[in-house]
Amino acid sequence: MALARLGKCCRSLVRESSKSVFCSVVQPGWIEGCVGAKRHLLSEDVIKLQNFQKRKLAVAHLVTGYKGNYIELFSEKMQKNELILRDELKLLLHLCQSTDDMMIARDAIYRYHAENRNLAHGEFKFGPLFMRLCYELGLEDLAAATLIDQNMRGFFNDATSFNIAIDMLFTKGSYERALEVLRTMRSQGVQFNKDTITLAIGTCYKLNTTESYRICTTLIEDRQTKGHVIPRHAYCFAVALALRHNDIEKAQSLYSQIMSIDSRLCLNLKVLLLAMSGAVTDAVSILSAAMLPKSPPFVKKPEFSQEVVDLLRLRREGGPHMKKVEQVVTLLEQSDQVTQLTLDDMLCRTPTGKRKPIMEERRISRRTLKPIQSTLLSE
Numbered sequence: 001m002a003l004a005r006l007g008k009c010c011r012s013l014v015r016e017s018s019k020s021v022f023c024s025v026v027q028p029g030w031i032e033g034c035v036g037a038k039r040h041l042l043s044e045d046v047i048k049l050q051n052f053q054k055r056k057l058a059v060a061h062l063v064t065g066y067k068g069n070y071i072e073l074f075s076e077k078m079q080k081n082e083l084i085l086r087d088e089l090k091l092l093l094h095l096c097q098s099t100d101d102m103m104i105a106r107d108a109i110y111r112y113h114a115e116n117r118n119l120a121h122g123e124f125k126f127g128p129l130f131m132r133l134c135y136e137l138g139l140e141d142l143a144a145a146t147l148i149d150q151n152m153r154g155f156f157n158d159a160t161s162f163n164i165a166i167d168m169l170f171t172k173g174s175y176e177r178a179l180e181v182l183r184t185m186r187s188q189g190v191q192f193n194k195d196t197i198t199l200a201i202g203t204c205y206k207l208n209t210t211e212s213y214r215i216c217t218t219l220i221e222d223r224q225t226k227g228h229v230i231p232r233h234a235y236c237f238a239v240a241l242a243l244r245h246n247d248i249e250k251a252q253s254l255y256s257q258i259m260s261i262d263s264r265l266c267l268n269l270k271v272l273l274l275a276m277s278g279a280v281t282d283a284v285s286i287l288s289a290a291m292l293p294k295s296p297p298f299v300k301k302p303e304f305s306q307e308v309v310d311l312l313r314l315r316r317e318g319g320p321h322m323k324k325v326e327q328v329v330t331l332l333e334q335s336d337q338v339t340q341l342t343l344d345d346m347l348c349r350t351p352t353g354k355r356k357p358i359m360e361e362r363r364i365s366r367r368t369l370k371p372i373q374s375t376l377l378s379e
Contacts, residue, residue, distance in 0.1 A: 040350045041167055041195075041199055041202050042163060042167045043351040046164075047135065053136065056094050056095070059091065063091075070091065070092070070095055071096070078104075078107060078108065083115065084115065086112075086124070092104070092105055093105055093126070093133060096137075099137060102133060102137060102139060102142065106130075106142065110152065113151075113154070113155045125157075125158050127156040127160070128158065128164065131160075134165070135164055135167075140165070140169050140172050140177075141174075143169075144165055144177050147181055148181065148184050156190070159190055159191060159193045159195070162181060162182075163193075163196055165181055166182065166196075167199060169181065173206075179207070179212070182200050194230075194234075197234045198231050198233045200219055201216050202234070202237045202347070204237070204241060205237040205241040205244075205347070210245075213241055213245050217238075230257075232259065237347060239251050239254045239255050239273070240347060243273065248277045252273060255269065264303055264346065265346045267304070268304055268305050271304065271312065272312075275311055276315070280312070280315065284324055287309075287332060290302035290304070290337065291331055291337070301336075301337050302337060304337060304338055305342055307343060309329045312325055313325055313329065
C-alpha cells in the first residue's frame with residue numbers, strides 16, 4: 001500500500017519528464033589487424049541518457065524524506081509475491097543507483113513480464129528504460145543476457161532497446177556478443193531500423209571474418225532489395241570491410257551507392273580505394289584538389305589520415321608516380337592536412353546528433369527560462 005501511494009505521487013513526474021524542475025540543472029598493415037578506437041555509434045538523440053539522468057534526479061528529489069527505502073520495500077513486496085504495478089516498476093527503474101539495485105530491477109521486470117505476458121503494456125516501453133540504466137552503470141553483460149533470455153521474449157519489442165545494448169557491447173569490444181543480440185532481435189521479429197543497420201555492419205567490420213563479411217553483404221543486399229534506406233555510415237563500414245578482404249570490386253560498388261560523399265571519411269575511403277585498385281593518378285588528383293593555400297583561415301581544409309597516405313606511398317614505392325606522390329603528400333603535411341587519426345578512428349566515431357535551429361534555441365532565455373521578447377523575432 002505504501003508503495004502504491006508513493007508510486008501515485010511520482011507518476012506524473014516520471015511520465016512528464018520534460019517538465020522536470022531539474023531540467024535546467026594507420027599504419028600500412030591496417031587491413032590485417034587494426035582494432036582502433038572503441039566509441040559509441042549512437043548519438044545522444046537515440047540513447048537519451050542525459051534526459052534519463054535528469055528524470056532520475058527529479059524523482060530522487062521527490063522521494064527524499066520518505067519513510068523507508070523504496071527499493072528495500074519493493075524487494076520485500078516481491079518476496080511476499082505481491083502483484084507488481086506498472087507505476088511502481090516505473091518508479092523503481094528511476095531510483096536504481098547501483099549494481100545491487102539493478103539485480104532487484106532485473107528480477108522485477110522478469111516478474112512483471114511473467115504476470116503481464118498476455119497483456120499489452122500500453123504505450124510505455126520498459127525496455128529502453130532498463131537498457132539506459134544498464135548503459136549508465138556499465139552493465140552491458142546484464143543488458144545482453146536479459147535481451148537474449150527467451151523468458152523475456154516480447155518484453156523488449158522495440159528496436160531502441162536492442163540498439164542501446166549493441167552500442168554498449170560495441171564500445172566494450174564484445175563484437176561476438178553484439179552479433180548474438182542482433183540474431184536474437186531478428187529471431188524475435190523486431191524490425192531493424194537505420195541505427196540497427198549501422199551497428200550491425202559496424203560490428204561485422206570489427207569482427208573482420210569471412211562470416212561477418214558474408215553477413216554484412218547479405219544485410220545490405222536485403223535492405224536494397226526491399227527499398228530501405230541504408231545510412232552513409234553503414235556504407236562506409238561496408239566499404240572498409242570489403243577493402244580489408246581485398247574485394248576491390250565490391251568496395252567500388254558499395255562506394256558508388258553512397259549518396260553524399262563530401263565527408264572526411266568518404267574522401268579518405270576514396271583515396272584508399274583508388275590506391276588499392278592501382279589508380280594512383282586519380283588518387284593524387286584528389287589529394288592535389290584538396291590543397292587550398294589561399295582559402296580563408298576559417299574554411300576547414302580536407303584532412304587525410306596518415307595511414308591512408310602511407311599506404312599510397314607504399315603502393316607507389318619505386319613506381320613512376322612515386323615522386324609526384326611524395327610532393328603532394330609533403331605539401332599536405334606542411335599545410336596541416338594530414339591527421340594522425342586512423343581510418344578506424346573516423347569510422348568508429350560518436351555522431352553529434354541532430355542540431356536544433358539557432359532561432360529555436362534563442363526563443364527561450366537561458367537565465368530566466370522565459371520567452372525572449374524581441375522585435376526581430378516578432379517580425
